[in-house]
Amino acid sequence: MNNIVSTQVLIIGGGATGSGLARDLALRGVRCILVEKRDINAGASGGNHGLLHSGARYIASDPAAARECRDEGELIKRLAPQCVEDTGGLFVAVKGDDERYIADFADRCRRCDIDAIPVDPKEALEMEPSLSADTIAAFAVKDASIDPFKLSLDNLAQAGALGTRQLLHHEVVGFDRRGGRIETVRLRDQRRGVEVRVQAEQIVNASGAWAGSVAALAGARINMVYSQGSLIISQMRLGERVINRLRKAADADILVPAGTVSIFGTTSKRIDAPDDCRPTTAEIDAMIDDGMALIPSLAETRYIRAYAGVRPLVRAGGGSDDRAVSRGYSLLDHDADGLSNFTTITGGKLTTYRLMAEKTADLVCRRLGNTSPCRTAVDALPASSEAQYTEPGLTPKMWFKKKDASDLLLCECEMVPTSVFNEIVASLSTNGHRPGLREMGQRSRVGKGPCQGSFCSLRMAAHMYNEGMLSGSEGIGELKDFLNERWRGMQPLLWGPAVSQAELQEALHCGLLGLDVSETA
Structure with missing residues (x-):
């Protein structure tokens, strides 16, 4: 006989957004089950560079996302300090970079209310000796480094203490739909090989790059774009601050300190499906060749690991440049698909995970008739024993x-x-x-x-x-x-x-x- 469990809300996806949503709903008194087909942060939440954005990277391509990153980054620093190394950051230009972009940078930041303080190139080299001697301009910003695993585990720990249940290694294999509602969600327990059925009043699809395939199982459609970003980890820490290339967002322009190592990247490569995500030697070679103009020591650095994540982008129109697709989030109520208890949240950035969870919880709670306000913007995220050992x-x-x-x-x-x-x-x-x-x-x-x-x-x-x-x-x-x-x-x-x-x-x-x-x- 199939196992049947019931709950108010079923959350599909154990990344930062799903984990943050579990905590948000639990704080509002909503009973939840979170299901993940692999393990926590198995997708993009575990395949990123751990950069807590100041927002300055998006001032030209996506000012709205830049402002969201500015506000959410400051909130996370204040409410989840155990997950953050507040390194500060530098945007640095070298000879040959677009001088018009350099000249407009401070003004663009100012329009988005993002602090960008000019730094003399000589002072920048003293602050970060790994920078190229060809540095011609630098600005100090409020970037930081964040531990995404600690972040998700801390969120889940508090959610669990408030009654949320986790089903890891459980894959969604189907939905039983009647009329405009999903009555049952069918899961496969990958460890035991048995089927589990979940009855939920509301279902949230927070599966990141897999949001389109999960939605398709429910008879809904999302126009997803899969953009792979590859990164490499150095054996030693190469800088004290986050170092960004002062140019329009491109490949190989971010170096992020992460404890005793540094993470360098990233790329933007279109792939056909999220399960195809894998870094290649050609990507890594090209990335290092390009990055050497900013950090010359990349040529001699020993690297211990390469990895990749898939950006879950939702395309509204045509075009082939994935970096031109908005880094804002997409919250879909699926009313147009004839579903009244199915919601998708995807896109966005790690930095904006809390905001994405809040807006999703607001929608779900309206459907449930729950009027409790969001507390994650004011309540500190408790540090948990479950997450402490990710710290270098x-x-x-x-x-x-x-x-x-x-x-x-x-x-x-x-x-x-x-x-x-x-x-x-x-x-x-x-x-x-x-x-x-x-x-x-x-x-x-x-x-x-x-x-x-x-x-x-x-x-x-x-x-x-x-x-x-x-x-x-x-x-x-x-x-x-x-x-x-x-x-x-x-x-x-x-x-x-x-x-x-x-x-x-x-x-x-x-x-x-x-x-x-x-x-x-």
């Missing part, structure tokens, strides 16, 4: 402070000990989730260091066997899944030291353990 440098401090010789390190690169691993496992199990290696990586720093899981993957799997979390051949599947994901990020960077690292990983996991051999061979 936290676990080494804790480990050295404890001085417990029995608390063995599982990940030496990021110094994640057994005690932290066990705490995350306990949190996952309490929330009804089955712990796995990839789930651990989403909620901690394991696998994110220079070895990209070469050694910690084996230690974690062995520990899980010792603790009875794995049995039989389950660990082989876990290792393959975890290492394949890390390999996706290493493959486009195979030059210099990265080649040696890849050969070591291949020798260890394929030559010694035979993980490349079929289990049925």
